[in-house]
Amino acid sequence: MREALEGSQAIARAVALCEPDVVAAYPITPQTHIVENLSKLVADGDLHTEFVSVESEFSAASVVLGAAASGARAYTASSSQGVLLMAEVLFNIAGLRIPLVMTVANRAVSAPLNIWNDHSDSMAVRDSGWIQLHCENNQEAVDTTVQAFKISQDTDLPVMVCMDGFVLTHTMEVIDLPTLAQVRKWLPPFNFKRALDPSDPKSLGALVGPEFFPEVRHSHHAAVQNALPVIEKVDASWGKAFKRNCGGLLTVEGPQEARIGFLAMGSTVGTLRSGLAHRTEGPDARLIKLRAFRPFPEAALRQAVAGLDHLIVIDRAISPGLGGVLGCEVRAALYGQPGAPRIHNHAIGLGGRDIPETIVADLLSAIEDPDAPAFSVFDADLSMLPPEDR
Amino acid sequence: MIEYRIHGRGGQGSVAAAYLLASAAFEAGHTCQAFPAFGAERRGAPVTAFVRIDNQPIHLRSQVRAPDFLIVQDDTLLMDRGITGGLKPGGSMIVNTKRTDEEVSETFGCRAKCIPATELALEHIGKPIPNTALLAALLALTGDLPVEALAAAVRGRFKGTTLSRNLELIEHSAGLMPQGSWREVQDA
Secondary structure (H helix, E strand, O other): OEEEEEHHHHHHHHHHHOOOOEEEEOOOOOOHHHHHHHHHHHHOOOOOOEEEEOOOHHHHHHHHHHHHHOOOOEEEEEOHHHHHHHHHHHHHHHHOOOOOEEEEEEOOOOOOOOOOOOOHHHHHOHHHOOEEEEOOOHHHHHHHHHHHHHHHHHHOOOEEEEEEOOOOOOOEEEEEOOOHHHHHHHOOOOOOOOOOOOOOOOOOOOOOOOOOHHHHHHHHHHHHHOHHHHHHHHHHHHHHHHOOOOOOOEEEEOOOOOOEEEEEOOOHHHHHHHHHHOOOOOOOEEEEEEOEEEOOOHHHHHHHOOOOOEEEEEEOOEEOOOEEHHHHHHHHHHOOOOOOOEEEEEEOOHHHOOOOOOHHHHHHHHHOOOOOOOEEEOOOOHHHOOHHHO | OEEEEEEEEOOOOHHHHHHHHHHHHHHOOOEEEEEEEOOOOOOOOEEEEEEEEEOOOOOOOOOOOOOOEEEEOOHHHHHOHHHHOOOOOOOEEEEEOOOOHHHHHHHHOOEEEEEOHHHHHHHHHOOOOOHHHHHHHHHHHHOOOOHHHHHHHHHHHOOHHHHHHHHHHHHHHHHOOOOOOOHHHHHO
16 A cells, blocks of 8 residues: 655564564664664554564674574664674674575764765675665665565575665655565465474584585575575566566666666665756766675676766765775676776765765766776865875 | 755654655655754754655655745744755745744745744644644645645644644644745746
8 A cells, every 4th residue: 555654664564564573673873763663563563573672783683593593584674883783693694594684774884973874884794695685765675675585585595675774764755565465475484494493403503614614605605696586586576466676686777879877776876867867968878776786796787788888886885995885896797898888986975965966967077087086985075185185 | 846845943843844744745646755854863953854745756865955945943043044045946935933924035035924833833732843833834825735635644643632733723824824825936
């Protein structure tokens, strides 16, 4: 049913539709409303789940790890410092191949302290071995949340649903929530084959020495890569059942003959689309929305950029001393490919700086500069900095 | 697309006002988007919130820089002359104040409507929360959404006496306005 809902409230309701056995989370801005709403659903008797109020994010992640390992459908959510405090457990969850779902309400990481949106938090745990999916709007965040439970069950991997903090979590918009009956029909019951069972004791998380560790890592890498077709299949199945989908691994919009492309993840895509539509002049441009960041869809990306001379890669996170995280990954994926576009990598909107739609024209103009650096923090006002930092 | 920017202070229900306006738009069959610009989250601190209403999907996520309407919940914020920054030519502001329309209009160089929303709110709900009175007045002036859509949004958000008193407040506040007198602003 279509309703005007705040993003966080919609996510809580979507999680409830998946009927998790265990929810454990610790509140942190801008994820707080998700946990508050889940807590309220439990208190009102609308969601029957074991809601564990924990004393830290480390415990939240540990609780859902244990719960899922014992065969329970489990969910958690966090942001920023909370994700960092979870980091050790997030690697354990993925390394143990525990299927569960977590929402990351993306926020910058301290210091300096900043509660606003960018992608630094989920990028900091990029290599934990989780599936990471990014959402452009709250409808996609709702749909991806339900899909994430299915993807995680089908791959025996944890799935992180990344949604921009405040920009999505605190935005009210019209959202079509599926019904409980529809979700029950679409999402099979949780059945974790390796679940711990006292009647059939086995060990989970044993010490692995050098004689087997590389094989374990290879196997994990293969499992995450093998999730690529699963993510596409689950989204296609969702499309069949609900008459809308989230774009699988990535989507491409705009004229095929365009020589310039934009690539971004999350809510920034919407602003870029709006900016492209409202231009009165300028070249045609293709807009590539990357939904799956892990696994990284190299083959689909190579296809998506075919024919482009220039690709503007928008980053919402920075790896200091190197550049944009996404930009570097796109460069690596296209390296050595015949006819690969020149990549212009810019971080914008770090720490929640507002991204105006006029940025589209500014980014297009920047292509013309032959001396432009390989990476820039595009909206930084360098005049505010001492000369040695410019 | 109609764009609104709401200025208030923490505790005055500025974010709730944005959500109510967006819900009213949804009730009236439009697409909507409402979101706050959170700063220091404490009572009394300046708060800004934004609303977009359209008849097609809204992709833009930027803050509203060039609003059609400003809703000012606290007249001490008028000390910041930059408050009308970006207001579209022909744009209007509705202000919770005992000052006169002429005075505010002249100071800021735009059409202004002043209503004593705090007093109206105290009279009906017993709390100095001016948001529903301001929204009702604005909708009555512009006719962009029926005041009944706002009432429906309020019904979705409040219960009991808070609901019934807010509904009375909406009716009272809307009734004080010359109905639809700002309509030509958008038709022009």
